[in-house]
Amino acid sequence: MSRTDTPLWQLDATSLAMKIRDGTISAKEAVSAHVARMHAVNPQLNAVVEDLSGPALARADALDAARARGEAVGPLHGVPITIKINVDQAGHATSNGLPVLKDAIAQDDAPVVRNLCNAGAVVIGRTNTPEFSFRAETDNPLFGLTRNPWGDHVSAGGSSGGAGSAVMAGIGALGHGNDIGGSLRFPAAANGAVTVKPGMGRVPAWNPSQKAERGMLAQAMSVQGVLTRTAADQALALPCLFTPDPRDPYHVPMPYYGPALEGQIRVACVTDTFEFPLHPEVATALARARAALADAGYVIEETEAPLLREAAQTGYRALMGEVAQLMGPDIEAHGSPVLKAIFAEYFRQFPPFEGAEQLKAMAQRTHYARAWSLFLERYPLVLTPFLPHPFFAPNRDAEGPEGVRDALGGAYYSFAMNFLGLPAGNLPAHLADLPQGPQPIGVQIVGRRWREDLIVDAMAAIEARLGGVSEQLWERMAQV
Secondary structure (H helix, E strand, C coil): CCCCCCCHHHCCHHHHHHHHHCCCCCHHHHHHHHHHHHHHHHHHHCCEEEECHHHHHHHHHHHHHHHHCCCCCCCCCCCEEEEECCCCCCCCECCCCCHHHCCCECCCCCHHHHHHHHCCCEEEEEECCCHHHCCCCCCCCCCCCCECCCCCCCECCCCCHHHHHHHHHCCCCEEEEEECCCCCHHHHHHHCCEEEECCCCCCCCCCCCCCCCCCHHHHHHCEEEEEECCHHHHHHHHHHHCCCCCCCCCCCCCCCCCCCCCCCCEEEECCCCCCCCCCHHHHHHHHHHHHHHHHCCCEEEECCCCCHHHHHHHHHHHHHHHHHHHCHHHHHHHCCHHHHHHHHHHHHHCCCCCHHHHHHHHHHHHHHHHHHHHHHHHCCEEEEECCCCCCCCCCHHHCHHHHHHHHHHCCHHHHHHHHHCCCEEEEEEEEEEECCEEEEEEEEEEECCCCHHHHHHHHHHHHHHHCCCHHHHHHHHHHC
16 A cells, blocks of 8 residues: 555656655556556546556566665656657557558657656556647547546647646646647646647657658657646656757757846736637636736736737748648548548648748748747746637537637647747646636746746746646546
């Protein structure tokens, strides 16, 4: 029996790692508790689509034996985690939600998997993603729909929806995911998780199984990260993710912690949602986050974000230009009718740049990044909405033009940050009691380049004053 009054699956990664390190519990106990939780709730959620409980328990035994021999333990020693099915994990299929890749077995670990495992983490399962990992929803013909633990009235988000659903339900203390336009932050907003989309180059990335290099924008915009239930767990995990790997020649080997800033930190608060109305519940979340930061000693100033909408529109159209050329044939050959219809609508609402237009858009990226670099000199942090409205219902993006517009069209504060290469964190700041059911409302905090630590510190300050939403979620799940 474990020596704690709280079920081990409810503890965050920081608490689990500390208890394993000091001998209060064993890695086997921690992993066993999360495996039992996975088996209890995953049949309803379909968040984990490959159960690795057998190898996980064996690894936990080996980690406990190593600790007993006096060997050094890593920062994540014995912590149960999940890995998204679109990155390579040796011996497992990198299916990316596609039936045609269901038997594409990886021969080696991707850098992010290697770094997490080298830090002592234990992989208990692999989590779901949409086809090609390119939707704000998590559904595919291979594994089906992932459900949100808050209920069927709200999507689990995408593309790391399996990771977001799992971690909030208590399946693993960390859920690996990735983000090219919002794929960490959409599930965080949907499920009430905490995440940081690291800045460009922070986490080494590469899939050993890939047949060709990704497009330049995909390389620049896509990043690896984790979904957690607390800001402290981001501070624990991110330094592990940042460990260099020579297979990514563009990785930036900078430490997690940057130099302390002098005086009180200015935070720009921006609320413009452009042609999309700001929902009252989102306004409430922003006001609560702003008040919490002010109470923590941050200086909050209302202002406008430079060139935000223009950067977002240009960036997403450029990404669509690259996708149309490099992924288009595969989408046509292997995508489901649903996915093809969604992409047709992406291309209609964000017309892909071509030829010289595409080259000019990619060059213009520096213009936008420079404007933000100057903006962040005055404001090291920027508090923004993530979506202009509460999260949408399942498969909203498959409901034609209005569905795509509702799910993705207004997410300017999401994909602009990928185009700019800036770090951005999301956390819940309000639990809305909507007619269709309760759901968390997240806010976003953007930070200076290379300063994920400042974002996490601000999220921790908000969390300390507002709390998280995990306990309310677990109470709700227990009643269903």
